[in-house]
Amino acid sequence: MANKQNNVKGLELKFNNELVSETVVLATRLNEYFLNTINEITQHFVNPSNTQVLCNDGPLTNDLDGNVLPQSVARLDIKGIEVKEVLNIISTLRNSKARDEFGFDTNFxxxxxxxxLCPVTHLIN
Known part of the structure; x- marks a missing residue:
């Protein structure tokens, strides 16, 4: 059986004034942080099925999907990125011989x- 490392050499992060270097604890704490952040962000979105709340917010309107929303609700509209935009971003990266964890550099x-182009564009969208 392979020997698992419990610590990543030289990696420590502070959580609630406690330095953590154990791999599993780091992964768990980071995962919890990201999940909590997403939960906090989603609290700012309106639940269209809750018409009681919506009726108290002024005039109602329908969105493109037919959901009933108050006219005062700001919409978050995220536009997809096109292949030519990804091409431009990759083309304008600074030349560097610094490698990532997989051994790739910007020249590669x-x-x-x-x-x-296509896989990266798909992942972004």
Missing amino acids: LKRFKTCF
Whole structure:
């Protein structure tokens, strides 16, 4: 059986004034942080099925999906990115020999950008 490392050498993060270096604890705390952050963000969205709350917010309107919303609700409209935008972003990366954890550098990304365009665009969208 492979020997698992419990600590990542040189990696420590502070959570609630406590330094943590154990891999499982780091992963768990980071996961909890991101989940809590998402939960906090979603609290700012209106639940269209809760018409009691909506009726007290002024005039109502329908969105593109037919949901009933107050006219005063700000809409979050996220537009997808196009392949040509991803191409431009990769093309304008600064040249660097610094490698990521997989051994890739920006020169590699630029050289093989046509291979990455569609998958990266799909992942972003």
